[in-house]
Amino acid sequence: xSKSSDQFDSSDCxxxxxxxxxxxxxxxxxxQDTKQYDAFQEWTDGYVRYIYSSEDKNAQRHLSGWxxxxxxxxxxxxxxxxxxxxVVCSRNCSLPDGSKLQLxxxxxxxxxxxxxxxxxxxxxxxxxxxxCRGHSGYPVTNFWRVDGKAIFFQPGRYHDMAFPNIHxxxxxxxxxxxxxxxxxxxxQTQHYPPFQNTExxxxxxxxxxxxxxADAPSSLQKPANHRLYxxxxxxxxxxAVPGYLGSGPYPTALYKDPxxxxxxxxxxKSGSSLSxxxxxxxxxxxxxxxxxxxxxxxxxxxxxxxxxxxGERGDYSQLPTNTxxxxxxxxxxxxxxxxxxxxxxxLQTIITTTTKVSYQPCPKPSVVKYGENxxxxxxxxxxxxxxxxxxxxxxxxxxxxxxxxxxxxxxSYQDTLPAKIERSENFEGYRYSSYSSxxxxxxxxxxxxxxxxxx
DNA sequence: CCATGCGGGGGCT
DNA sequence: AGCCCCCGCATGG
Numbered sequence: 316x317s318k319s320s321d322q323f324d325s326s327d328c329x330x331x332x333x334x335x336x337x338x339x340x341x342x343x344x345x346x347q348d349t350k351q352y353d354a355f356q357e358w359t360d361g362y363v364r365y366i367y368s369s370e371d372k373n374a375q376r377h378l379s380g381w382x383x384x385x386x387x388x389x390x391x392x393x394x395x396x397x398x399x400x401x402v403v404c405s406r407n408c409s410l411p412d413g414s415k416l417q418l419x420x421x422x423x424x425x426x427x428x429x430x431x432x433x434x435x436x437x438x439x440x441x442x443x444x445x446x447c448r449g450h451s452g453y454p455v456t457n458f459w460r461v462d463g464k465a466i467f468f469q470p471g472r473y474h475d476m477a478f479p480n481i482h483x484x485x486x487x488x489x490x491x492x493x494x495x496x497x498x499x500x501x502x503q504t505q506h507y508p509p510f511q512n513t514e515x516x517x518x519x520x521x522x523x524x525x526x527x528x529a530d531a532p533s534s535l536q537k538p539a540n541h542r543l544y545x546x547x548x549x550x551x552x553x554x555a556v557p558g559y560l561g562s563g564p565y566p567t568a569l570y571k572d573p574x575x576x577x578x579x580x581x582x583x584k585s586g587s588s589l590s591x592x593x594x595x596x597x598x599x600x601x602x603x604x605x606x607x608x609x610x611x612x613x614x615x616x617x618x619x620x621x622x623x624x625x626g627e628r629g630d631y632s633q634l635p636t637n638t639x640x641x642x643x644x645x646x647x648x649x650x651x652x653x654x655x656x657x658x659x660x661x662l663q664t665i666i667t668t669t670t671k672v673s674y675q676p677c678p679k680p681s682v683v684k685y686g687e688n689x690x691x692x693x694x695x696x697x698x699x700x701x702x703x704x705x706x707x708x709x710x711x712x713x714x715x716x717x718x719x720x721x722x723x724x725x726x727s728y729q730d731t732l733p734a735k736i737e738r739s740e741n742f743e744g745y746r747y748s749s750y751s752s753x754x755x756x757x758x759x760x761x762x763x764x765x766x767x768x769x770x
Numbered sequence: 771c772c773a774t775g776c777g778g779g780g781g782c783t
Numbered sequence: 784a785g786c787c788c789c790c791g792c793a794t795g796g
Contacts, residue, residue, distance in 0.1 A: 394774095777790105
């Protein structure tokens with residue numbers, strides 16, 4: 316594994332090792348001969364699947380940059396967690412740097428309630444929890460399953476593929492928001508295309524992305540804007556970068572208020588979610604929406620690390636763009652089409668609880684094939700190639716894609732680390748950082764740290 | 771204190 | 784039946 320870490324980076328990219336294989340968290344049997352694992356992804360977004368080593372501490376803890384709470388799905392083998400959204404200033408005030416306040420909601424109900432009673436550190440107005448609605452109007456859900464030596468992670472379910480499980484909020488249309496008035500945001504629907512169509516997801520994301528970009532053309536992307544809540548730097552990663560990469564896209568769909576929820580979304584549920592504004596988008600505009608990112612991706616660390624802090628903000632401009640997409644695309648495409656074949660594994664694992672696993676013998680076939688079909692996404696070139704390979708091989712055979720361009724690109728941004736980094740425990744302290752596009756450096760150090768502390 | 775998990779239970783579709 | 788969510792309880796840092 317260790318070695319793979321480098322490769323892991325790739326995980327961000329769309330085609331993670333997990334995505335290459337065809338499986339679904341609900342499959343009776345999951346791939347067992349996994350030789351490679353994905354690097355832990357803090358900020359997952361979209362329909363992605365990763366296979367982590369059971370030794371990965373972050374995976375063991377079922378961590379996520381997003382504030383995810385345990386959801387009882389009455390299935391002890393699969394741990395289901397749903398996104399809590401993001402906490403923002405009810406007045407949508409702008410921070411000194413122009414960014415919007417975005418806090419990671421406390422996971423504990425009581426703690427969250429207390430958190431919401433606090434006032435905006437910047438303007439003293441009330442804080443507001445914007446729920447995530449990236450999954451067809453419902454919070455984005457993550458599924459964790461321990462099986463053998465691997466920990467399988469999957470956001471959403473394939474059925475949902477049609478809908479993006481993006482945390483983003485729907486509304487975020489960049490345009491609209493650019494400036495948001497204070498309180499109200501118009502939440503409009505996004506324009507993004509509905510997936511509904513047959514079209515598969517072809518990139519809704521892109522769309523979003525695009526849109527997003529629109530706003531901020533170059534720089535924005537960076538994502539930075541988002542002030543996500545970041546963790547503190549224990550590792551250093553705190554930085555908030557937007558995630559373009561990381562989970563990149565994460566857009567979570569959060570709506571601002573419940574009241575408006577669907578509206579925005581409009582009937583199409585699907586649509587909405589897409590909007591994804593990827594984090595990166597404009598800072599200001601969407602505050603809320605933006606928060607999407609906010610929510611958190613700490614993800615930034617990768618970036619951070621790799622990049623160095625964004626010192627150059629400029630840089631990112633470039634990045635973002637590509638990055639974002641990339642990953643999405645892949646996500647979808649890969650997965651869902653194919654049903655997972657049942658794979659026979661030698662052992663089957665049964666997970667009792669999240670953490671516990673018991674093995675049982677099972678029949679198994681040795682080879683698996685995963686539907687090649689699955690991956691047809693044309694769009695993604697990247698993935699495709701990779702996928703193809705993958706498909707041809709059995710899991711075990713797969714090699715990692717170093718080859719794939721995708722990855723590389725991915726790597727470029729993130730390069731480092733990850734695998735090992737476990738997020739430090741501190742994760743709790745996200746402070747949000749916001750940055751507008753550029754200034755973020757300051758912010759980082761900025762006074763506001765909303766960690767859990769009070770302001 | 772709070773993050774996490776577990777699991778009962780209610781409500782909806 | 785599934786899914787979502789609320790709630791309390793327990794554990795552990």
